[in-house]
Amino acid sequence: MIFYADRVMQEMPSIPKTKVETYTSKDIVIFRPNITVSQDASFSSFHMIIPSCHVPLKVDGKNYVLEKDKIFSINPFQDIGGVNIESISTYTAIFIDSNFLEEIVETIYSKSKISFDNKNVITNYDLMRLLKVFANECVNKHYSFAVNH
Numbered sequence: 001m002i003f004y005a006d007r008v009m010q011e012m013p014s015i016p017k018t019k020v021e022t023y024t025s026k027d028i029v030i031f032r033p034n035i036t037v038s039q040d041a042s043f044s045s046f047h048m049i050i051p052s053c054h055v056p057l058k059v060d061g062k063n064y065v066l067e068k069d070k071i072f073s074i075n076p077f078q079d080i081g082g083v084n085i086e087s088i089s090t091y092t093a094i095f096i097d098s099n100f101l102e103e104i105v106e107t108i109y110s111k112s113k114i115s116f117d118n119k120n121v122i123t124n125y126d127l128m129r130l131l132k133v134f135a136n137e138c139v140n141k142h143y144s145f146a147v148n149h
Contacts, residue, residue, distance in 0.1 A: 005029040008095045013039035013082070021090075023138035027100035030135060031093040036083040045095040046116070047074040050123060052089035057081065059118050071123050073116035092131065 005024040021032035036055075048071050049057075055066040058081025059074055066072045074080060076098045105114045 004095075004097060008043065008045060011041070011043050011045075013037050013041050021135075023135040025134075025138065027097040028134070029095045030131065031095075032090050033093060034088055034090045036088055038082040040082050041080045042077050043074075043080075043095065044076050045097055046076060046101055047080075048072065048094040048096075049074070050092040050094075052091045055083060055088070055091075057083060062118070064118060064120075067120040069123060070120040071127070072118065072120050074118060075115045078118070094131075 003024060004026060005022055008029050020035075023030040049055075049066055050071050051066045051068060053068050057064050057066050057072070060078050061081075064072070102112060102114060106112050
């Protein structure tokens with residue numbers, strides 16, 4: 001069985017070998033890296049970034065500046081230009097399986113497709129708390145969860 005984090009990593013351009021905090025479920029993975037990917041990339045998942053500092057990024061050929069502590073969303077298969085920053089503070093990268101998110105949208109809104117604008121959006125206490133709860137749940141799940149899912 002391939003875990004979702006492994007599937008995301010298969011799409012990741014080569015990165016330096018380093019330990020990265022990883023929290024994963026069947027359809028969501030959160031990484032807390034302190035490195036950037038300097039090569040261009042494209043993912044089959046929805047990808048959200050909450051940077052700890054301002055970071056330049058190119059998405060589908062358009063230049064953006066990701067703002068500190070705001071969430072920036074990238075849709076599946078959008079081309080992401082590599083970021084060449086030698087030293088960066090730990091940030092949050094969230095990947096959500098596109099089929100999973102589209103199923104949720106279909107259930108709630110009766111629409112089968114979803115896309116996000118590429119823009120910085122203010123995060124709030126509730127979102128940050130839920131990300132911490134998700135991470136804690138991932139850390140504390142018992143062995144049989146991994147074997148049975």
